[in-house]
Amino acid sequence: MLKRFFLICSGADLPLLNQCSNGEQNKYVGIGATIFFTAFMAAIAGSYALYTVFDNVYTSIFFGIIWGLLIFNLDRYIVSTMRKKDSFKSEFFQALPRIVLAIIIAVVISKPLELKIFEKEINQVLLEEKNQMTLDNKLQIAQQFDPEIAKTNTEIEQLKNEITTKENEVNALYETYIAEAEGRKGTKLIGKGPVYKEKREKHDQALKDLSDLKATNAAKITEKETRITQLKEQQKTSEENTQPIISNFDGLMARVNALNKLPWLPSFFIFLLFLAIETAPILSKLISSKSEYDYKFEHQESDAITWIKQQNFQKNKHLETDKEITNKVYEDLKNEEEIYNHKQKLARQLFKSQADSILQKQQKLL
Template sequence: MLKQFFIICSGADTDILKTCSVGEQNKYAGIGATVLFTAIMAFIAGSYALYTVFDNPYTSIFFGLIWGLLIFNLDRYIVSTIKKTDSLFKEIIQASPRIVLAVIIAIVISKPLELKIFEKEINQVLLEQKNQMTLANKRQLAEQFLPTITTLQNDIENLNNTVSIKEAEVNALYNTYIGEAEGTAGTNLLGKGPVYKEKREKHDALLAELQLLKAENKAKIIGIENDIANLKSQYNLQVATSQTIIDNFDGLMARVEALGKLPRLPSFFIFLLFLAIETSPILAKLLSPKGAYDLKLEDEETALKTHVLQNKNQRDALLKTDYAINDRIYSDLENEEELYTYKRNKLRELMQLQADSFYKKQKNIL
């Protein structure tokens, strides 16, 4: 039962193969088993590749099954359409497009399995890429927010400097009127005289301005600090949002690119393995001698071709003979006086009827 199933997978004519030897049947059963296992590998590879895209096992298995059936049908068609001839060169020419197709199928099948086999190494490459992307993203976002934040911080520093300058002026006036009172500066007279009062009034007025300036600048600084806090909050929000995108940077294309950065020799050997599996049925048919199955299949095909050619030639001869007979018949009828007289009388009656009809129409018009 299993052997019969493998023969069906090979695409061979089961009715013809039943009349062949056991060895011939085993050869095509082996070819069919190779076709089947290649399709199973394609199903596994396709399911994994699609799982990296959809992140859903049921969807991946469904489309992977379709992909496996497609590869099975292609391989079965490739093997079944290679015909054994007496010339190896003709067989190679006949199989060359199918070998190219087999190479393409091997590449498509092997790549998803390479992604799974080297998954840990690919994850390490992706981690390094994500870290680089994170740093680059923070730098880019900082370039958007940092100039504005720096400007606002400079405004705060300018406001603080204005207060400091005003405080220095107030302290200078304070020292001046204290020195006047103690007699150590100004008039050098001990006591609170007119000059002391003048200096004290200037100090008090400037102190009131300082207090007012401090209150105004404090309100401005609070507003600016709120703006800086909002900008930093926006920066952190954008960093968090973009980090989510970076963390999800592990799709199929990203993994394929990461695989390309790994040493190519292991991947090449895996590709050669699948190429050998994919082309083995074709090579088996090319290298094997013409067997009983090939001879019987060729006999049936040539018999049918001969029958079709015979029918075509018979129809061509029949048509040619019919043309010749018709030419002779019309040639003989051309000289018969009775046929001429009959047709002449009928044509005369027709012309009379046409004349009568024309006469009636003209009469009605008048």
């Protein structure tokens, strides 16, 4: 049962192969097993690759099986269409396109499995990239909000500086009228004279202006601080909205790029392994000598070609003979008087009918 299954996988002619020795059958059992297990590995690799895309087990398994069947069909076709010839050079050029196709298939099969084998290392590379992307993203978002925040903070500092300047002015006026009252400055007279009152009034007015300025600037500062708070909240919201995009940066293409950043030698050896598996059936047929099955298949193919050529030759001869007979028959009929008189009678009737029809049309025009 298993032997027959692998023989079917090999793409060989089963009735013809049953006439061969056990050794010849075992060779094709090995070829069929190689084709089957290559397709099986392709189905696993395809399922994993598609799982990274769809993130759904059942969908990935379904399309992975389709991919495995496609690889199975391609490999089976490649091996079954190879023919052994008497010249190795002609065999090599016959197998060259198939070897190229096998290399392409090996690359496609090995890459998803490499992603699974080196999953931990790839995750580490992706984590570093995500962290860097997060920092870059925060920097880019900050560049959108920082100028306005800095400008608003500068305006707040200016408002505070205005209050400080006014406070210094009020303090200076206070010191002036106190010094006048004590006789240390100004008129040098101790007591609260007219100059003292003038300076005191100027101080009181400045103090009132300071109070008004504090109230006005406090409202402006509160408004600008509220604006800064809003800008920071918008900045945080932008970071939160873009972070899921960065967190989900682990698709198939991202993982392939991360794999390419790892040392190339392990991946190369895995590729060579699948290349050896994929090209094994082709190379085995290429380097093996012409065997019993090849001779019998060539003989059967030659018989079929000879039979088809004979059939075509007989058909062509039959057609040529039929043409000659038909030409001779019509040549003989051309000289018979009876056929001539009959054709003449029919022509005369046709001519009369045409003349009558023309006459009727002319009468209508008149």
